[in-house]
Amino acid sequence: MKKVTLTIDGLQLRADEGSTVLQAALANGLYIPNLCNHPDLVPAGLCRVCVVKVDDWKISISCKLPVKEGMVISTEDPEVQRIRKSTVELLVANHPMTCLTCSRDANCELQRVASYVGITQESLKRYRRSVRQLPIDSSNPFFDIDHSKCVLCGICVRTCDELQNINAIDYVRRGVHTTVGTLGNKPITQSCCESCGECVARCPVAALAPKESPISMREVKSVCTYCGVGCGILLGVRGEKVVGVRGDRDNPVNRGSLCVKGRYGFKFINHPDRLTTPLVRKDGVLVPASWDEALERVAANFSEHKGEQFAALASARITNEDNYLIQKFTRAVMQTNNIDHCARL
């Protein structure tokens, strides 16, 4: 790709032509405060905290500004600092001061921006505080929407539109009363939301937050077992329990995205009803058995029912390769074409 050279705060860097100043900075390890930018989404330019000065005269936001050869960017120009500081102060004056009990504490973009800009108690005291008082939408079984913490970055709206193509949410009302909401501003469960949680995963603050989100002690790379797509997942583990799942951005299959089952349907792992060993029916009662014993029983029964008596129904939860094997097994070993798949519903 063609490269251009630009200067940010005196540092010369090379950046891909067509990228934005913010992307160029972040790719080179330089932080420019930002809230509404997300690498997966078209930049919207709404939070205005990524302002910079261009070529010593023009104020612009960096997240939508294309890099240009010879461009000179300042992120610490006094005018930039002033606009950025007011903008962040306005956000904080509008935000509940509940960080210590918040699920995003220490992992929050607003905190990061506020501490970078250097918001002080003194400066904040001058502002009139106004925190949005709206009921939390807790209708969804997996996540809550707390409008008081929403910074209206629009990332959730764009995620649902650009990545999921579902458009369950959009802006509703206007001015200070603007919120993210569904058609007719109904609870999210009464919308076409599929609970995929993609928006929740991208929300920079705790406005969209999973109902339960214990911080994990370690993460284990795995593959989702729900379907043949095989999305890469990272299982969050705490003690001996799986406490959370997130999409693996490095996995080429899903690049971080997940569906509702993969993201939220992990409780079966630690469920007491879950089968962890084969069961074989003896005298009408299912009893635990070894794999060898179970497979032998299956093989013995199968060999008595070859041909038209036999049919196999394959599952969407297994991989393509396994599905191939099943049809091969059905036709070659069981000698019948009675093979079907649950996805033919």
Add this chain to the structure above:
Amino acid sequence: MTFAEIQAQANLEWEALNNGGRPQITVGTATCGRSAGAMAVVKAFEEELQAKGIDAALVEVGCIGPCYAEPLVNIKKPGWATVSYRNVTAEMAREIVAAFLLGDDPLAKYALGVFGEGEIAGIPNILSTPAFKPQERRVFRNCGTIDPTNINHYIANDGYIGLNKALGMRQEEVVDVMKRSGLRGRGGGGFPAGRKWEAGLKAKGTQKYVVCNADEGDPGAFMDRAVIEGDPHSVLEGMIIAGYTIGADTGYIYVRAEYPLAIRRLERAIQQAHEFGFLGQNILGTNFSFEIRIFPGAGAFVCGESTALTLSIEGKRGMPRVAPRPRTTEVGLYDKPTLLNNVKTFSSAPMIITRGAEWFASVGTEKSTGTAIFALTGKVQNCGLIEVPMGITLRDIIYDIGGGIADGGQFKAVQTGGPSGGCLPESLLDTPIDYDSLDAAGSIMGSGGMVVMDEKTCMVDVARYFLDFTEIESCGQCVPCRLGTKQLLDILKDICSGRGKPEDMDLLYELSHSVHGGSVCGLGQTAANPVLTTLRYFRDEYEAHINDRCCPAKVCKSLISYVIDKEKCVGCTLCAKSCPVQAISGEKKKIHSIDQALCVQCGVCLEKCPKKFSAIACVSPKVKQEES
């Protein structure tokens, strides 16, 4: 029919109306006239003419301008100068018919003035009065003189000549004339129209659009409505010329749904233009085809912003597109090249093509050519729509055309540009009206609101009023505007209610600059102008509110008290009887007093106390209970 034949036919009709030997009565029945009762006047004339068997033409026309004189009626009687009657009622209409049409008494007592040829003793010539003399009616050329529902009236007054001429020119030639005219966009920003048309022409694409911005969301502004209601064809003709120039086949008029009469006038005009071959396929026999559609807007101020407007037509939420972005002339409606101009900009185009760029630029200043239209309101004698050459001073407008401050008051400030503009003090009254001078003074030309304020206006309260508007009208997508207008408003409300802190003025200043520099669109970028200009020119009022808890104009209720002067009160009990919350006590013929704890500062008692006693006064700062 050829264009010449169309013209001949129209001229015949116009001649017959004007010089056919019949008296002609015109009544202004635009929205402003109607709300003053013009329809009842029309009805009275109709009935009276019939009852008396008088053969006269009764024509409904658009807004003539002087709102203070509505309903306005002009009577042109053969052999007489045209008499203009002000504030006409149904009874007056009957009286005028009897006296002037049946007899020869023009009823001077009801007349505003005369115009046209001839004089009438006792009635001044309107055009030589200070209120009209400085005016130059160009965009309003037909408003109030033609029947807007009759295309022939428009054609007979040079209508569609510009289109006919433009169709014989190359597109580049039209652009050239527009550029040389110096016309700047009349929607507020003042972007050179010719350059925009040129960009539209040069934009690549087979599908292009023309959009007319008739959203007119500024509170108190109704210039565009007047043009559409009074002369809809001028807007259509401008749009068709624009369509030809840039190579568009469709035009949209985005007009507020709150303007039902304007929409009806447009629908009618579009239908007539179709019938006459000015719209539709192969316009005037050329291979240029053009359609115009009306899109009623739902009344959000921000939808007047060009990119929010085009998204709104697409059926999306009206939120301005965020810069850096391509210009609307490249990526506009449905992402296609789009030429978007204000009503008055389009309405100016036909006369520029017809009469030439030099003619247009012959009035106005070098960088702001032509005329400016204002809705002059507030504390002036003569409120209404005015059209003046650019470059005229604020003083001339307020004291000559406006007739000075109403009720013998004292001038304090003039506000231009609505919620995006600023308040200018007495010392700047000699500022010429043009885009750059108003900008330099901290206000803007805007789309034409001009509010005059007297000493009874509190400037902090004025800033609060405008911020109240922008806070509600902000689309909410960007932080500095959404939360900045809210914060500014909260601070101003605190100052007005006596909770201001000394550091508030610095914070207002700091925030105003950040909201200006940080916001996405013009709404946020200019929202702080009312705050910045009042802070700059009327700082003492802020200081009085904050430091002394005093509202010098005695407007802010939390900072004023009503008190009864013990020396003057005669105990007439009128105040006590009128107080809505029974805050006043006192026996008949004994001195009354106001319980400050109960008083809600409605001011009724002050009005009720007879002038000869004048025992009640409004004071600020507030008094303590025992002093009242």
